[in-house]
Amino acid sequence: MSAPKKLFIKTYGCQMNVYDSERMAEALGGEGYVETKTADDADMILLNTCHIREKAAEKVYSELGRFKGLKAEKPDLKIGVAGCVAQAEGAEIMRRQPLVDLVVGPQSYHRLPEMETKARKGEKVLDTDFPEEDKFEQLKRRPKAKRGPTAFLTVQEGCDKFCAFCVVPYTRGAEVSRPADRILTEARDLVERGVREITLLGQNVNAYHGAGPTGDLTLAQLIWELDKVDGLERIRFTTSHPNDMMDDLIEAHGTCKKLMPYLHLPVQAGSDKILKRMNRSHTAESYLRLLERIRAARPDILISGDFIVGFPEESEADFQATLDLVEEVKYGTAYSFKYSPRPGTPAAERTQVDPAEAVDRLQRLQALLTRQQREIQDSMVGREVGVLFEKPGRFAGQMLGKSDYLHAVHVADCSRKIGDLARVRIVSSGTNSLAGELIE
Ligand code: 5AD
Numbered sequence: 001m002s003a004p005k006k007l008f009i010k011t012y013g014c015q016m017n018v019y020d021s022e023r024m025a026e027a028l029g030g031e032g033y034v035e036t037k038t039a040d041d042a043d044m045i046l047l048n049t050c051h052i053r054e055k056a057a058e059k060v061y062s063e064l065g066r067f068k069g070l071k072a073e074k075p076d077l078k079i080g081v082a083g084c085v086a087q088a089e090g091a092e093i094m095r096r097q098p099l100v101d102l103v104v105g106p107q108s109y110h111r112l113p114e115m116e117t118k119a120r121k122g123e124k125v126l127d128t129d130f131p132e133e134d135k136f137e138q139l140k141r142r143p144k145a146k147r148g149p150t151a152f153l154t155v156q157e158g159c160d161k162f163c164a165f166c167v168v169p170y171t172r173g174a175e176v177s178r179p180a181d182r183i184l185t186e187a188r189d190l191v192e193r194g195v196r197e198i199t200l201l202g203q204n205v206n207a208y209h210g211a212g213p214t215g216d217l218t219l220a221q222l223i224w225e226l227d228k229v230d231g232l233e234r235i236r237f238t239t240s241h242p243n244d245m246m247d248d249l250i251e252a253h254g255t256c257k258k259l260m261p262y263l264h265l266p267v268q269a270g271s272d273k274i275l276k277r278m279n280r281s282h283t284a285e286s287y288l289r290l291l292e293r294i295r296a297a298r299p300d301i302l303i304s305g306d307f308i309v310g311f312p313e314e315s316e317a318d319f320q321a322t323l324d325l326v327e328e329v330k331y332g333t334a335y336s337f338k339y340s341p342r343p344g345t346p347a348a349e350r351t352q353v354d355p356a357e358a359v360d361r362l363q364r365l366q367a368l369l370t371r372q373q374r375e376i377q378d379s380m381v382g383r384e385v386g387v388l389f390e391k392p393g394r395f396a397g398q399m400l401g402k403s404d405y406l407h408a409v410h411v412a413d414c415s416r417k418i419g420d421l422a423r424v425r426i427v428s429s430g431t432n433s434l435a436g437e438l439i440e
């Protein structure tokens with residue numbers, strides 16, 4: 001029997017790419033591949049790329065350049081580029097970097113096995129279609145192997161919002177929701193294999209409208225169906241758009257015990273002029289009122305956000321409006337970025353903010369967000385929270401897990417094992433994590 005072929009996947013970017021990488025590994029698993037942790041002993045290397053910010057394509061080309069030596073030593077090594085850079089650059093990748101054998105866009109992963117066969121025969125293969133068939137159904141079912149207590153599950157892909165800075169509507173295409181029964185089957189299968197917490201993924205997850213037995217389901221209705229799955233203890237979802245935060249979803253945050261008190265709700269900016277230029281179709285005020293309603297339903301909910309500073313035409317006063325909004329919201333965690341022009345998007349053509357000014361604004365915003373994050377983390381001390389244990393800690397007897405609010409928590413001399421959900425009293429707050437004690 002020949003040794004299995006080895007597959008090395010490097011994943012960049014969002015959680016959806018993490019999920020997609022798992023599915024690609026499974027698809028190629030059916031072709032006799034096992035995953036390896038280094039490129040050095042791989043028979044196939046796949047870069048699952050992200051195109052959202054910064055010189056994404058350039059980074060991919062320089063990473064590919066590093067495989068030259070390996071490919072020279074091992075002519076049978078196949079190299080592929082997947083993900084959003086693959087979608088955006090297409091055939092250009094093979095032109096610029098001839099050592100690439102295979103380019104596959106995010107909607108075509110189910111075609112990887114045939115693509116691999118062609119690549120083995122020495123063909124260059126490219127597939128950046130948006131095919132009619134459902135890639136998730138075509139992909140091999142997950143093997144029944146046991147897995148860790150948390151998992152991602154993609155329920156929706158693509159985006160119709162066309163924010164003026166964003167490539168997602170171009171690289172991931174139009175919004176598509178998966179049918180509810182397939183999601184439920186996948187969720188039950190994950191639970192059978194040890195999963196206790198599922199994070200529902202979608203670029204615009206709260207716009208979910210997948211087919212159900214009697215018409216389309218909203219995200220809240222899908223969550224209530226998942227709530228019935230025995231053994232599933234926690235449900236999360238990401239990422240949401242403020243305009244799709246429907247009443248039933250807000251209500252579910254107050255009434256569904258399995259739905260965790262954490263919401264990633266990007267606002268991007270605090271100035272209405274900039275929000276309008278970003279094509280966000282909400283205002284700072286409407287965002288704040290929305291959060292009031294969410295907090296009325298679930299007062300302790302932890303809010304997370306995304307911000308862009310230095311968007312074209314952003315003045316100091318506009319930036320100040322972002323700081324004011326942040327002061328008012330109090331974010332438990334946040335991601336903030338300097339605006340990066342993405343070719344093909346409307347904002348890329350506009351007058352850009354002075355780069356030094358943008359860097360300065362980013363630093364000021366991040367200082368504020370870091371302070372808020374720390375204050376909220378510190379306010380957990382003395383509270384009782386649920387913790388799902390995910391792995392052993394650095395010290396003997398210590399276990400690490402995540403709280404309901406997604407804070408990292410470690411417990412010393414912990415009698416619980418991976419996958420256990422326990423009540424924990426928080427005793428201290430460190431740089432990036434909390435320490436807790438089990439409540440018997
Ligand atoms: N420049 C900077 N940040 C961006 N994001 C999306 N596109 C850009 C861009 N062109 C950020 C947004 C989004 C997050 C995933 O990435 O804040 O919510």
Ligand code: SF4
Pocket residue numbers: 159160161162163166167168169203204241
């Ligand atoms: Fe991009 Fe999100 Fe805007 Fe869609 S809603 S265009 S994914 S930033």
